[in-house]
Amino acid sequence: MKTGPDQRKKKQIKKDLKNQDLKNKNMVNQDKTIVVAISGASGSIYGVRLLKELIESGCRVLIILSHAGQKVLAHEMGYDPGSSFLLFLEEYGVELGRGIVPEIFLQDEIASAPASGSFIHHGMAVVPCSMKTLSAVASGYADNLITRSCDVGLKEKRPLVLVPRETPFGLIHLANMTRAARAGAVILPPIPSFYSFPATIEELVDTVVARIMDHLGVVNALGRRWRS
Numbered sequence: 001m002k003t004g005p006d007q008r009k010k011k012q013i014k015k016d017l018k019n020q021d022l023k024n025k026n027m028v029n030q031d032k033t034i035v036v037a038i039s040g041a042s043g044s045i046y047g048v049r050l051l052k053e054l055i056e057s058g059c060r061v062l063i064i065l066s067h068a069g070q071k072v073l074a075h076e077m078g079y080d081p082g083s084s085f086l087l088f089l090e091e092y093g094v095e096l097g098r099g100i101v102p103e104i105f106l107q108d109e110i111a112s113a114p115a116s117g118s119f120i121h122h123g124m125a126v127v128p129c130s131m132k133t134l135s136a137v138a139s140g141y142a143d144n145l146i147t148r149s150c151d152v153g154l155k156e157k158r159p160l161v162l163v164p165r166e167t168p169f170g171l172i173h174l175a176n177m178t179r180a181a182r183a184g185a186v187i188l189p190p191i192p193s194f195y196s197f198p199a200t201i202e203e204l205v206d207t208v209v210a211r212i213m214d215h216l217g218v219v220n221a222l223g224r225r226w227r228s
């Protein structure tokens with residue numbers, strides 16, 4: 001293996017470029033406020049990795065957890081619903097110190113900021129989105145903070161990304177997706193891509209997270225883009 005001065009210089013340049021890239025990304029995203037809801041479908045890792053990327057890239061993030069979402073987080077990722085979700089994120093490896101500390105709400109906190117159209121944000125994602133939450137969004141049944149925030153986002157014409165997870169989809173699910181899409185939501189199912197040769201579950205998940213971030217308008221350098 002070559003380790004001469006030229007190699008070291010090249011390595012240093014690569015490192016500097018990466019740091020500069022991170023700095024630029026944080027500067028661009030600093031003025032972005034994003035709402036992320038985690039509902040009770042399988043695939044909570046998609047929501048957690050999205051949070052990691054948004055927080056570390058400098059966004060202000062408001063997190064809403066449904067009761068079922070907390071249960072699935074506990075089952076799939078070892079989250080203890082009795083303890084702090086911030087602590088869980090930190091233990092998962094989210095570098096909270098690199099960004100703004102996120103605000104966390106439970107589904108019953110219906111009087112919180114994102115429940116009102118007067119609260120300005122740059123987009124919301126429900127990741128993963130259960131069929132129940134999808135159905136509520138599709139029919140305007142705004143009975144908790146997640147479904148109310150989605151409802152408000154649609155009427156205010158803000159980006160709303162739903163990441164519905166179920167398989168197979170039944171006709172009711174498909175009809176609800178069509179209805180939500182017609183109302184302005186982006187239906188982005190967690191279908192990973194393989195052309196960047198992901199080697200770990202995290203890399204596979206991040207192929208979806210990158211597309212969610214694109215639709216939220218958040219600058220990211222996750223994964224490779226096809227032929228660019």
Ligand SMILES: Cc1cc2nc3c(=O)[nH]c(=O)nc-3n(C[C@H](O)[C@H](O)[C@H](O)COP(=O)(O)O)c2cc1C
Nearest residue numbers: 039040041042066068069075130131132133165166
């Ligand atoms: C471990 C586990 C996995 C689940 N996976 C799914 C799923 O993939 N999709 C789905 O629509 N519901 C799934 N459910 C059922 C939802 O959690 C349930 O319908 C719940 O009422 C959804 O509530 P929420 O939309 O308020 O979070 C799952 C439940 C559990 C406990």
